[in-house]
Amino acid sequence: MSFASEKSNSEYLKFLDIPDLSINDQEIKISETRCSSLLNRLDYGGRRSSEEEFTINVFKGCTHNCSYCYAPSLIHDERKWGTYVGVKINAPLVLERELRGMTDKKMVLVSSASDPYQAIESRYKLTRHCLQILQRHQFPVIILTRSPLVLRDLDILKKFEWVRVGVSISSLSGDFFEPGVPKLEARLKTLQKLNEEGIETWVSLAPIAPQIMLTNFEWLFRRLKQAKISAISLGMLRFVGYEASRIMFEERTGVDSNKVLEDGVRIIAGLRELAQSYGLDTSCSSINYEKKNFDDTVARSSTIDNFVDQHVRQNGMMHIISRN
Ligand code: SF4
Numbered sequence: 001m002s003f004a005s006e007k008s009n010s011e012y013l014k015f016l017d018i019p020d021l022s023i024n025d026q027e028i029k030i031s032e033t034r035c036s037s038l039l040n041r042l043d044y045g046g047r048r049s050s051e052e053e054f055t056i057n058v059f060k061g062c063t064h065n066c067s068y069c070y071a072p073s074l075i076h077d078e079r080k081w082g083t084y085v086g087v088k089i090n091a092p093l094v095l096e097r098e099l100r101g102m103t104d105k106k107m108v109l110v111s112s113a114s115d116p117y118q119a120i121e122s123r124y125k126l127t128r129h130c131l132q133i134l135q136r137h138q139f140p141v142i143i144l145t146r147s148p149l150v151l152r153d154l155d156i157l158k159k160f161e162w163v164r165v166g167v168s169i170s171s172l173s174g175d176f177f178e179p180g181v182p183k184l185e186a187r188l189k190t191l192q193k194l195n196e197e198g199i200e201t202w203v204s205l206a207p208i209a210p211q212i213m214l215t216n217f218e219w220l221f222r223r224l225k226q227a228k229i230s231a232i233s234l235g236m237l238r239f240v241g242y243e244a245s246r247i248m249f250e251e252r253t254g255v256d257s258n259k260v261l262e263d264g265v266r267i268i269a270g271l272r273e274l275a276q277s278y279g280l281d282t283s284c285s286s287i288n289y290e291k292k293n294f295d296d297t298v299a300r301s302s303t304i305d306n307f308v309d310q311h312v313r314q315n316g317m318m319h320i321i322s323r324n
Contacts, residue, residue, distance in 0.1 A: 029084040055112040058126040060086035062114045065180035067252040073242035092129035117147035148190040168204040192227040206235030210267040221278040
């Protein structure tokens with residue numbers, strides 16, 4: 001399969017000064033798998049509601065290899081986190097089948113337990129294929145990634161009726177805690193480019209480890225403001241219920257997982273206040289998805305908050321949204 005975007009992909013990587021997004025097959029175990037379903041229904045902690053939404057993960061595993069990732073607690077794979085990726089090669093076909101005949105357009109989060117634009121995506125283009133399908137079926141989509149590779153798919157993003165692209169930035173920036181994550185500067189450039197191209201963006205400031213602030217938030221908020229990124233959400237690191245992740249974090253970093261969370265409420269509140277002083281919207285209200293109810297009289301909304309709440313309760317996202 002070849003895409004016209006092949007050329008622009010390398011152009012963007014050059015523009016963003018990203019040396020290499022390729023995977024070293026010697027170090028990373030890539031396995032091609034098949035899935036029987038792809039759409040995972042979000043039901044907000046057991047409350048099935050009219051606001052049901054979906055998430056899709058075309059990869060199992062993530063080479064961004066964050067030391068605090070919650071996904072290992074869900075995947076239960078004995079192998080070292082960050083060293084393997086299962087590639088669901090039939091994901092687009094399964095998605096097409098699942099969407100066919102669905103008339104109520106629920107919001108779809110891409111993705112919840114892996115980065116949809118981790119390096120292997122540049123080879124398989126599964127996220128790209130799935131976005132094309134979602135766009136064709138006119139589903140609203142929220143993307144959450146840490147990779148500038150999302151810029152490769154600008155052509156598709158521009159065709160969506162409703163799409164929001166989120167980039168996550170933690171307080172643990174840098175190779176020690178996030179060895180496979182693209183540099184912060186590259187992520188900021190990505191946000192700026194998306195904005196310039198007319199795509200609405202947001203930033204997930206998560207996870208925040210209250211006692212480890214490697215990110216200069218004052219500088220970051222200034223940059224976000226300059227780049228006209230107005231919506232941010234704040235999420236605190238957490239390990240409750242995710243024992244495998246807690247063990248991995250402590251073993252890899254030597255950091256006490258309890259100590260690192262001390263004074264969290266006060267520190268998050270302070271960060272929120274600081275963000276607001278730069279004119280940033282910490283409620284994420286500007287990126288709510290609204291649609292009419294069946295009788296077309298009552299608007300309901302699907303929000304980033306809903307997504308994060310759902311993950312906290314059900315799928316284990318380690319980010320606790322701080323609301324206004
Ligand atoms: S936290 Fe996100 S980006 Fe990092 S390894 Fe986990 S899924 Fe990948």
